Amino acid sequence: MSLVSCADGRKWQRFWQCIFLLTGVITQCQGANILSVMSVPSKSHMVFLSPLLHELAQRGHNLTVISPFPQSPPVKNIRDIKLNVTMDSFRKERNMSLFEMGEVNPFILLLFSSTIGSSMCKNAISTPEVQDLITSNNQKFDLLIAGVFTECFLGLAHKHNASIIQQIPNTLAFVMGDAVGNPAAYAYIPDIMLDIPVNMNFLQRTLNSMYGLLVELLRFFVYVPNQQEIMVSYSKNIDNLPSVEKLFKSSSLVLINNHESIGLSRPLTPNTIQVGGMHIKPAKDLPKDLKTILDNSKEGVIFFSLGTNVQASEMPNDKFIAFMKAFSKLKQEVLWKWDQDTMVGKPNNVHLGKWFPQNDILGTGSVQQSCRNCSMTSPSSLWSAPSSGLSMCCGTVVQHTCAVQHWTSTGGSWHCLMLQPPLQSARWYQCCSASLWFAGAAEGMLHQKSVPSQRKNGDDVNALRPQGTAY
Template sequence: MQLHLSLVTLLLGWVSATRAANILMILNVVSRSHHIWNSALITALAERGHNVTVLATLPVKNPGPNVTSLVLEGCYDFIHGQEEFDLESMSDTSPSEILNIMFDWTDRICDFTFKNKGMKTLLNYPDNFKFDLMIYEPTSGECLLGLTKRFGSPPVIGVSGFSHPHWIDYKFGNPNNPSYIPDVMLPYSDHMTFSERMHNFIFNLWTDHLWHSKLLPSIDATTRKHLGPSAAIPSEELLKVSAVMVNTHPSFDSPRPLLPSVVNVAGIHVKEPKPLPKDLQEYLDNAKEGVVFFSLGSNLQSKNLKEEKRQAIMSAFAELPEKVLWKWEADTLPGQPKNVKVGKWLPQTDILAHPNVRLFITHSGLLSTLESIHRGVPMLGIPFFADQKINIEKSMRYGVGLRLDYDDITKESLLKAIRTVLDDPSYAKNMRELSSKFRDRPETPLETAVFWCEYVMRHKGAPHLRSAAKDLYLFQYLLLDVIAFVTAATLVPVLLLCYCCKKIFSKKSVRKIKKN
């Protein structure tokens, strides 16, 4: 009888822990790769029985019965139409300029999102409709935190496919010491020189200033404009966010302190490889000499490369004994070498899992980098903007990749870089070791992500995870007020003593002079 009662209790506890919840995911980052990254979590939550409403820049692919897909139509045309949106030219743009552009895009996307048909559909939900959890992307979704009050003030979780930028630390009160934690936009290691530490520190301060003086006031104003004065204020709602899941892992990123509410889920989107289309499968199977896979991701497109660079790349590929698989977004590739196969869309993670793929030439976006690490394929990185430079720099430090700047691409430089990685067995060896460390976890990153989503709901926002650091001003957090007090308490008596001694000795000197 006691055994039966225990089983019933266990079953009831399981049902309670996994009851169907209404979850709102707001994903307004204009990036197909980020959408793929988040889609894994959407599917996993829906498979757990939760009802997931997704407001995103792209429709959810093959949504199940538990998924409602609302699309922010026109976001890609809107961003690509911006004057600054020339990703190819950003290869030599400074980190501060790129960050300025990113924050500016965030503000514009915020305004565009509220005007969008998909957003209006969401806002037309019944007034009494409530969500049990809201998930947003900290990369550009802060303005959408203004929706919390509209839907019953649910607990909120951030899901960042963009690594672990330091402004996330600031929002969550997570420790961030610029002496050994480089900013995600800077190509530094955790062992920085004095000048690098100085640059990193100043860049952190400048970013915080830009965040608070420019971006937050702007998105607060945009939210009030579209949702009215009674809407939740994003800058205030940020302080209430329960947790954030970041796309990092200590095997590849420098070890750093993390609060319990900051969770590593790097590689959340990488699944067991699926069967490839027949033509790709045969092409890779028959490439006994190996395959070089070339893709610049979802935002950069090879078809838009400068003519001189395209010719240099093709000339280099034509001299390789290996076969080449190239993500080329146009119908034809003029002058296509015989050993090159092109495709407008290629299943990247599944291709990287094929044993004949020996090198991945990539733009070094974080998602592509982590896919390559998971599959164990060495990289040749051609970084353009954002965190791509630090990603390939880290790959070089681990001995799993090589960097070639876009401006330096010639037939000779590309051939030399390819042969360096292919002909030196240390790259493949180091990558196998790194891949093993990256995959060695007690549970999959997707299982970790699902657990924390449900944990926050079970514990009504998990306020016990909230760091008191959120309530401190920066000068308090850094103990500048305490340091100032201790300094004053130490110096004032010393200065008074010096002053008194000076007065005493000066009087004695005067008396001595008068006496003489």
Template sequence: MVIKYISFLILSVLNLAACSNILSLCPTASYSHQQSCLGIVQSLVKKGHNVTALASNPEILDPHPNLHIINMKILYDLYRKFEVENNFSVQKHLTPSDFFPPITNLLRIWTDAIFSSEVIQNMLRSKDTKFDLIIYEGLYPGLLAFKYHYNVPSIVVFTTPLYGALHFSMGNPVNPSYIPSFVTRFSDKMTFFERLMNSYYLLYEIYIHNYHSYPKMDAVMKKHFGNDIPSSKQLEMNNSLLILSGDLAQSYPMPLQPNTIQVGTLHLKPNKSLPKDLQDLMDNAKDGVIYFSLGSNMRSISLPEEKLYVFIKAFEQFPKIKVLMKWESDVEFPNKPANVYLKKWLPQSDILAHKNLKVFITHGGHQSRQEAVNYGVPLISIPLFYDQEWNAIKSFQEEAGLVVNFFEITYDKIYQALKELLTNDKYKRNMERLSTISKDKPMKNEETLTWWVEYVIRHKGAPHLRPAVQDLYWFQYTLLDIIAFILLLFFVFIYLIYFIVKKLLFSIRNKTKIKTQ
């Protein structure tokens, strides 16, 4: 007993000695983004590290003595203002060209607001503030100004799958012949036309990142840190590690450099008991429950009346099935069926964990799909923008869900999709298979995460993980300079042969002429 107690004390001292000061910068004013990023913060705090976390939804974090929060809820206000001034809304279908350019402007506005914050300005001026590591969300290369200011290593986190431009910055090969861009609805098995379009979208991602995101971020960085600061591209190319919130159950296989780690779902917490009314409803729903939520950005109350009516009519056809619907209003919609229950907010993860849940109707967001995979719940996905179509197609390809185009919603499509998922157990079996794959790892997700974060700290940025490909120009990486050199040699060789043959023929003709004379 004494030996165990002494061992515990020694381990506690070692843990304290290994404690690091970490700055987490994941500001996106979107609850789903905040969930994944702040899940990382929570894991590091539990491991004993001091974490200063910049967050737009600080309420997600559990209080802890080692946790210091910089509240950036103001970014939500800036987003609402941006929507009005730019006629921008995620409540409608957005193509990549509709989405990326305005979003880079919004990210610039948010980054400028962060640097302009009085709290951040005071922190930057303080000579006592020191950090050992920066962790930031990959949408904001401008936040690497903190890396420059504090002269520390950086780890980049991305909450959605396969963003090609960021993978390229880490040296990961992204081949469009079998790796689908996350803004497409393609799987990893593509036709000729799909590979053509996928190549275009991948190049478009890289173009936006290089010619929209970097220049905007550079301008903000120079405004606050002076003209001598390196470019955001230079700083991004020197990230120590890329942490991806995903795994092979949620994405497609692709080659990754040692500086890129897939850790799986990051935001899940131990399940809590449901509120009594929900617990009773789901416990008593012997024929099952349908859960309807379009996420934190797309609101159910924004559904056009004709589309809402389609769902109402479809739900009425399954009177014994209870329907839990996220409805962001105190006023019920007219003609609500008796089997439909409306709530402004629902504890999604705890609902998905209930044994009586049969179907999840979702927008197809990454975090929602991760939760559905974790609990083995089949999906009806109604994607609108960004990575949602990509996520939906992945579930469809795995026969773990169905997809309904938002702009092609009809009663028949919704009814048939519900009927198929409620009566055909292959979707449940396939989602449970994906759940098994997702959970079958040598370590728990948060253990993998904290081990790699501490690895980077222990090895002072772990420069040995950095592949030399990051120092090559694109034409060197693709061997175009080598191919050009070989072609040049080939044409020189051909020309020499031609020149020699021409000279020989000329010489032979001259000799023939002399002889005939």
């Protein structure tokens, strides 16, 4: 029945039908007020989240985004509240580079993460604009999208009776999965911070379980009380605040940057959604200078990036020399994400850049190898490499190594080379000690015959999703 027929109809029996129809049309036009909070000053975290925020804004919802990275250029329907914090400030606080952190005992690193997490949340919630938002009674939110280390903001969800979505820009840690009741499968899922293989023996399972228990105890007795204290101190106008833990476990949904085709098999509740590849877009045309390099490289290109947080110039000298020697022996051109203007002793086949359009480079099909950190926010995590390609694990998060091992064991075309055999360590600094071994391994991978794969070359993880899937 059309609106015209309702308007023209004179029969009273159609009256309620018209009312119901108009009510349905009106409710379909309503948008939600959404608050998104990200306290970690890591650009890659925003790269992962931005497509979701932009899509929500495009669909007519009003978003307020608290983060260190405002939208550039500004996006319609998104209001940014910028946090004045950078990764440099936390580098100074910990007084060590990320390379040096790789050598820290994971038990010590656990204590550090608890402290730094509370510091990040306190820095965010104490920002004057954020305080104005908390004390204001003129703003109503229907949904809170909370990132890692943002538990002190959960009081806002209580104030506005808003639903809570937890978004995790990496693979799922056990403590984060607890938000919606995911089981902590210590017996067969290695903790993301431990350097242990996928197929754990009894001692490794015991260590994994002990470490998981320690994480739970530290969270319960140290981290959560700290977050509770911060929430109460900076949310004084919110009455009857529940505990942080109660609010955390009232989360409706958890979004994780993972995908079943490259991750480990693990039990997940129905409201834990894997959205790995959400940030991957179709490749665009490259800038002229990069296009020239790729077009003129007869042997292909190697793309080398340590991500947005690791400053490559802080690399220990022996590891830097190892890379230099290795790259100088290769026939391929190398695109190296380098944070300085110059590099001493740079080989002729190495091209430096403080920033590269990584998604567009990987989408050209000209990249023979993607040498990167193991962050799941990297486009190379989900762009399929050619069957002769190589992905080098360079991070301290072992879960990504496990994912690559799983991917290769099930017929995938990723190869994780530990560059200092037989240590089999996933930490990048142990990966890169033997430059000649690296050069030989890389050459071998580049020139080997095609590796059988469950995917066709050129397929990416995003393309394997059911068409029309919306997040």
